Amino acid sequence: GENVEQHPSTLSVQEGDSAVIKCTYSDSASNYFPWYKQELGKGPQLIIDIRSNVGEKKDQRIAVTLNKTAKHFSLHITETQPEDSAVYFCAARRTGRRALTFGSGTRLQVQP
Amino acid sequence: DGGITQSPKYLFRKEGQNVTLSCEQNLNHDAMYWYRQDPGQGLRLIYYSQIVNDFQKGDIAEGYSVSREKKESFPLTVTSAQKNPTAFYLCASSQMSGTGLSTGELFFGEGSRLTVL
Numbered sequence: 001g002e003n004v005e006q007h008p009s010t011l012s013v014q015e016g017d018s019a020v021i022k023c024t025y026s027d028s029a030s031n032y033f034p035w036y037k038q039e040l041g042k043g044p045q046l047i048i049d050i051r052s053n054v055g056e057k058k059d060q061r062i063a064v065t066l067n068k069t070a071k072h073f074s075l076h077i078t079e080t081q082p083e084d085s086a087v088y089f090c091a092a093r094r095t096g097r098r099a100l101t102f103g104s105g106t107r108l109q110v111q112p
Numbered sequence: 113d114g115g116i117t118q119s120p121k122y123l124f125r126k127e128g129q130n131v132t133l134s135c136e137q138n139l140n141h142d143a144m145y146w147y148r149q150d151p152g153q154g155l156r157l158i159y160y161s162q163i164v165n166d167f168q169k170g171d172i173a174e175g176y177s178v179s180r181e182k183k184e185s186f187p188l189t190v191t192s193a194q195k196n197p198t199a200f201y202l203c204a205s206s207q208m209s210g211t212g213l214s215t216g217e218l219f220f221g222e223g224s225r226l227t228v229l
Contacts, residue, residue: 001171004154006154009152034217034218036218036220041222041223042222042223043116043202043204043220043221043222043223044155044202044218044220045220046217046218049217089154089155098143098160098162098168099145099157099160099170100157100218101157102147102154102155102156103154104152104153104154105152105154
C-alpha cells in the first residue's frame with residue numbers, strides 16, 4: 001500500500017522566516033496531495049492541496065510543489081507568523097482509493 | 113453551523129471494557145472515516161464508509177467495529193480485543209463525486225481522547 005514519509009518531525013523558525021516541510025510517497029499512482037493543519041486540541045483542517053497534473057499551487061503565504069518523477073511534494077510557508085504554529089500533515093491518495101494516507105506530521109513552532 | 117461533532121471529548125476506560133465513540137455530521141456527506149492519531153505516527157485509517165449500511169476496513173481495523181445505520185452517524189466501538197486503545201480518535205467526512213470517489217477535502221471533528229486505565 002501507499003507509504004508517506006514526512007520530514008522534519010519538528011521545525012522551529014523565527015517570525016518572518018520561511019518554513020519548508022517535505023514529504024515523499026511510494027505509490028506512483030497517487031494523484032492527490034493535500035496538506036492539513038492541526039491546532040492544539042482540534043481536528044486537522046485542509047490548508048492547501050494539489051493534484052498530479054499541476055506542479056505548483058499558491059495561496060497567499062502558502063505554496064505546495066509537486067515533483068512526480070521524484071515522488072515528493074513540499075509545503076512552503078513564507079513570512080511565518082506565531083499563529084502558523086501547529087502540527088502539519090501531508091497526505092496522498094491514489095486513483096481509485098477512497099481514503100487518504102497521512103504522513104507522521106511536523107510540529108512547527110514560530111518564535112516571535 | 114454545519115460540521116462534525118464527536119463525543120465524548122475525553123473518555124477513560126478500564127481494561128476489558130468496550131467503549132463507543134460517537135460521530136455525527138450535518139454536512140450531508142456520503143463518506144465518513146475514523147482515524148487514530150498517536151504521537152509521531154500521524155493519522156492511521158481504522159474504518160471508512162461510503163454509504164449507509166456499508167463500511168470497509170482500513171489499515172488498523174483489528175479490535176474496532178463500526179456501524180452506519182444513518183447517513184449522518186458513524187459510531188466507533190473500541191473493543192476489549194484492541195491491545196493498545198489509548199489514543200486520540202478523529203472522525204471525518206467527505207463528499208463523493210459521481211464516480212463514487214471522494215472529491216478530496218476531509219472535514220474533521222475535534223476528536224475524542226481515550227485513555228485506558
